Amino acid sequence: MSRPDTPAPRRRTKATSIDIAHRAGVSQATVSRVLRGSPLVNAETRRRVEEAVRELNYTVDRHASSLRLQRSGTLALLLFEDPTADESHINPFFLSMLGSITRACARAGQDLLVSFQQLSDDWHADYADSRKADGLILLGYGDYLSYRGRLDTLVEQGTRFVRWGAVLPDQPGLSIGCDNFHGGELVGAHLAGLGCRRVAFLGDASSHYPEFLDRYRGCDAALRAVGGAMDPALQVDAQSSEDDGYAAARELLARRDGGGAVAFDAVFAASDLIAIGALRAFEEGGLDVPGDVRMVGFDDIPAARFTHPALTTVAQDTTSAGELLVETLLALVDGQPAQSRMLPAQLVVRRSSGA
Amino acid sequence: MSRPDTPAPRRRTKATSIDIAHRAGVSQATVSRVLRGSPLVNAETRRRVEEAVRELNYTVDRHASSLRLQRSGTLALLLFEDPTADESHINPFFLSMLGSITRACARAGQDLLVSFQQLSDDWHADYADSRKADGLILLGYGDYLSYRGRLDTLVEQGTRFVRWGAVLPDQPGLSIGCDNFHGGELVGAHLAGLGCRRVAFLGDASSHYPEFLDRYRGCDAALRAVGGAMDPALQVDAQSSEDDGYAAARELLARRDGGGAVAFDAVFAASDLIAIGALRAFEEGGLDVPGDVRMVGFDDIPAARFTHPALTTVAQDTTSAGELLVETLLALVDGQPAQSRMLPAQLVVRRSSGA
DNA sequence: CTGAAAGCGCTTACAG
DNA sequence: CTGAAAGCGCTTACAG
Structure with missing residues (x-):
C-alpha cells in the first residue's frame, strides 16, 4: 500500500x-x-x-470525437410497448432480442442506447435528430397501420433505421423479420398431420398486425393442402399479453358452447404469451391439452419449456436476428446497399400438440 | 402524394x-x-x-452540449455474465432488472447505454473514462472476491457507480441489494413450519458469492429457531445456470444414495434457475416434488409460475430496485449524499413447497 | 512524417 | 434582457 x-x-x-x-x-x-x-x-x-x-x-473523449466526426458510434434500440402492458413485464421474446442485439452491437464496436417507448411518444425527434445515435432499431408489437406514418416521416427525414417485424412489399424503410407465413405453414402442417382440421386462431389477423396475419395465412395454406381451411368463426382477436390470450380462449369457449356452437380440435396461438393465457383458460374450463385440444404457440420464449404441458411452438432465430439488424443498420449508416430480409422459422415440438 | x-x-x-x-x-x-x-x-x-x-x-446536438457541459445525461448499465454462460440466454432475473432500470432512466430523463461484459473485460476504462456515461450501474452474478479489486480501482478513479448485489459493510462504493438474509429466513421458516428439518442448499455458500451466502445463513438462522440447522453435507455448489442446478441436484442424490447416506426433506435452491435444473434432475430420478422433497427457489423469475410443480420462491422487488439504483447513482453524480440500501424480500408460495 | 490551425455545435461568464 | 467571445476536446486538411 x-x-x-x-x-x-x-x-x-x-x-x-x-x-x-x-x-x-x-x-x-x-x-x-x-x-x-x-x-x-x-x-x-x-x-x-x-x-x-x-x-x-x-x-x-467520445463527445468531442463524435462532435468532430459527426458520428456517434452508437445505435439506439427503441422498444415499443403496448401502453396497456403491465408496467413491469416486457414480452420475453423482445427481451431475448434485446440480448442478441446487445451482443451484436458489442461485436460491431457500437454502443447501444436502449429505450422503451410508447407508440404515441415523439421518439424520432429524440434520437436521430439530436445525433445521440447514428441509427435506430425499432422493435415491438403494436398496430402497424397506426405507426406506419411515422416510418414515412423517418424516411423523409433521412433517418437511418431498421425495423423488426413483418417484411412487407411496399414498406417505408427496411425490415428484418421472421418468415411468419412459413412458420404458420409449419404449424398447420404439423396439426394437419395429427388429424386436426378445425384449428382455432388466437390473435389479431388483420393488416394491422401483419406478423400475426402471415402466421394465420400460412396455417390456412397448410390446411388447404389437405382439403381444410381456417374458419373465421374460430379466430379471436388477441394482441400479445397473457391476459389477452386468457380472454380470447374464454371467448372461444363461449362461442363453442353458446349459439355459435363451433367445434375445434386445435388452437394456434399467435404468440407464446397468448398460448400461456389460453392454457390457463382451458385448465380452468376443464379442457385437457393435448387430449381434448392440441395447442401450438409462436416465439419459443424460455417459459414455453415449462408450461404444463410444455408448449409446441415456432422458434425464431433471435441470435441471427440481432446480428442481421445491427449489420443492416450499419450498412445503412455507412451508405452501403442494404435490404430487408426474412429469417427462417423452426417448429419446436413439445407435449402440448400431442405429437 | x-x-x-x-x-x-x-x-x-x-x-x-x-x-x-x-x-x-x-x-x-x-x-x-x-x-x-x-x-x-x-x-x-x-x-x-x-x-x-x-x-x-x-x-x-447532444455531443456538443455534453462536451461543453462535461456531462452526458447518460447512464451505463454493465451486465456481467459468467463467461461460461450460454451465449443466448441471460438470467431472466437480470433481464427484468434491465427492464426496470430502463424505465427508471426514462423517468429520470437519462439515456441508458447497455452493455454485456465479461468479468475479465476492461470495462471501467471504456465507459467512465471516455465520458460516454456519467455513471455506471453494475449488475450480474460472478465471484465477488475476484472483481472486488476492480471496484477499488473505480473508487480510486472517482468513477461514480452503484452495484446491485450483497450489501456488505466494508465494501468499495455503494450497493443496492435484496435483503438476502431475510429472504433466506423466510424460506427456512416456511419449510420449518411444514415440518422440514433437513434442508439441502444448492448454490455456492462462500464469501465469493455473498448473496447466496446470506440466503444460506438466513435459512440456517430460521432452522436454528426451531432447534435445527443447515447441514454442510447437504450443501452443493452451483452458480446460477439451470445446468448448474441440474448437476448439483444429481450430486445431492449421489450423496444420499452413496457412502454419504445423507437424507433431506427439502431443497432450497439459491436461484430459480438452479431450482429449475434441480426439478429436472429430481423428475429424472423419480423423486416427487413436493411429495418426496419440498423445493424453494429465489428470484421469482417469470418461468417460476410455469414449472411443474409451480415454484415457491422469494421475490425481489425489481421495480423498486431499478428506481433506487438510478436514483442513488444520480445523487452520486450530482455530488449529493447517497447510501447503500437493502430492499425487502417476499416469499411467494406455490405448489413446489407443498404448503 | 509532423505541427499549427480551423472548426464541429454548443454553453455561459462577461460586458453592456 | 441580449450579444460577442471563449472554450469544451477532438480530427483532419493544409503546409511544410
Whole structure:
C-alpha cells in the first residue's frame, strides 16, 4: 500500500490528448493520429504516444470525437410497448432480442442506447435528430397501420433505421423479420398431420398486425393442402399479453358452447404469451391439452419449456436476428446497399400438440 | 402524394442553433438560453425562438452540449455474465432488472447505454473514462472476491457507480441489494413450519458469492429457531445456470444414495434457475416434488409460475430496485449524499413447497 | 512524417 | 434582457 514517489496524480480531471502530447513530446495532432490509427506516424513516435496513453490511462473523449466526426458510434434500440402492458413485464421474446442485439452491437464496436417507448411518444425527434445515435432499431408489437406514418416521416427525414417485424412489399424503410407465413405453414402442417382440421386462431389477423396475419395465412395454406381451411368463426382477436390470450380462449369457449356452437380440435396461438393465457383458460374450463385440444404457440420464449404441458411452438432465430439488424443498420449508416430480409422459422415440438 | 409547393427542404443537414437564431432574429446565445430554460429571456423573444425550433424541427446536438457541459445525461448499465454462460440466454432475473432500470432512466430523463461484459473485460476504462456515461450501474452474478479489486480501482478513479448485489459493510462504493438474509429466513421458516428439518442448499455458500451466502445463513438462522440447522453435507455448489442446478441436484442424490447416506426433506435452491435444473434432475430420478422433497427457489423469475410443480420462491422487488439504483447513482453524480440500501424480500408460495 | 490551425455545435461568464 | 467571445476536446486538411 506504500505510494511510490511518482507525482501525486490530480484525480477527477481526466487526461486529455494535450496531456498525452506533453508527456510524449509531440503535438496534440499526432496523438490524435496515433489514436485513430493513422498510418502516417513514425513507429517510434507511435510507441511513445502509446506509452503515455497507457501511463495516464487515457481514453478519447467520445463527445468531442463524435462532435468532430459527426458520428456517434452508437445505435439506439427503441422498444415499443403496448401502453396497456403491465408496467413491469416486457414480452420475453423482445427481451431475448434485446440480448442478441446487445451482443451484436458489442461485436460491431457500437454502443447501444436502449429505450422503451410508447407508440404515441415523439421518439424520432429524440434520437436521430439530436445525433445521440447514428441509427435506430425499432422493435415491438403494436398496430402497424397506426405507426406506419411515422416510418414515412423517418424516411423523409433521412433517418437511418431498421425495423423488426413483418417484411412487407411496399414498406417505408427496411425490415428484418421472421418468415411468419412459413412458420404458420409449419404449424398447420404439423396439426394437419395429427388429424386436426378445425384449428382455432388466437390473435389479431388483420393488416394491422401483419406478423400475426402471415402466421394465420400460412396455417390456412397448410390446411388447404389437405382439403381444410381456417374458419373465421374460430379466430379471436388477441394482441400479445397473457391476459389477452386468457380472454380470447374464454371467448372461444363461449362461442363453442353458446349459439355459435363451433367445434375445434386445435388452437394456434399467435404468440407464446397468448398460448400461456389460453392454457390457463382451458385448465380452468376443464379442457385437457393435448387430449381434448392440441395447442401450438409462436416465439419459443424460455417459459414455453415449462408450461404444463410444455408448449409446441415456432422458434425464431433471435441470435441471427440481432446480428442481421445491427449489420443492416450499419450498412445503412455507412451508405452501403442494404435490404430487408426474412429469417427462417423452426417448429419446436413439445407435449402440448400431442405429437 | 402530390408535393405542396413549399421550398424543397435541404435534407440530411440538421438544423443548428445558428439556423434557429437567424430565423428568430436573435443571437445564437439567446437560442441556447431558451433551450436550456434560462429565466433571463424576454417572453416574446422566447416565443419567437420556440416557434423557429418547432418549424425547423430542431433538437440540441447532444455531443456538443455534453462536451461543453462535461456531462452526458447518460447512464451505463454493465451486465456481467459468467463467461461460461450460454451465449443466448441471460438470467431472466437480470433481464427484468434491465427492464426496470430502463424505465427508471426514462423517468429520470437519462439515456441508458447497455452493455454485456465479461468479468475479465476492461470495462471501467471504456465507459467512465471516455465520458460516454456519467455513471455506471453494475449488475450480474460472478465471484465477488475476484472483481472486488476492480471496484477499488473505480473508487480510486472517482468513477461514480452503484452495484446491485450483497450489501456488505466494508465494501468499495455503494450497493443496492435484496435483503438476502431475510429472504433466506423466510424460506427456512416456511419449510420449518411444514415440518422440514433437513434442508439441502444448492448454490455456492462462500464469501465469493455473498448473496447466496446470506440466503444460506438466513435459512440456517430460521432452522436454528426451531432447534435445527443447515447441514454442510447437504450443501452443493452451483452458480446460477439451470445446468448448474441440474448437476448439483444429481450430486445431492449421489450423496444420499452413496457412502454419504445423507437424507433431506427439502431443497432450497439459491436461484430459480438452479431450482429449475434441480426439478429436472429430481423428475429424472423419480423423486416427487413436493411429495418426496419440498423445493424453494429465489428470484421469482417469470418461468417460476410455469414449472411443474409451480415454484415457491422469494421475490425481489425489481421495480423498486431499478428506481433506487438510478436514483442513488444520480445523487452520486450530482455530488449529493447517497447510501447503500437493502430492499425487502417476499416469499411467494406455490405448489413446489407443498404448503 | 509532423505541427499549427480551423472548426464541429454548443454553453455561459462577461460586458453592456 | 441580449450579444460577442471563449472554450469544451477532438480530427483532419493544409503546409511544410
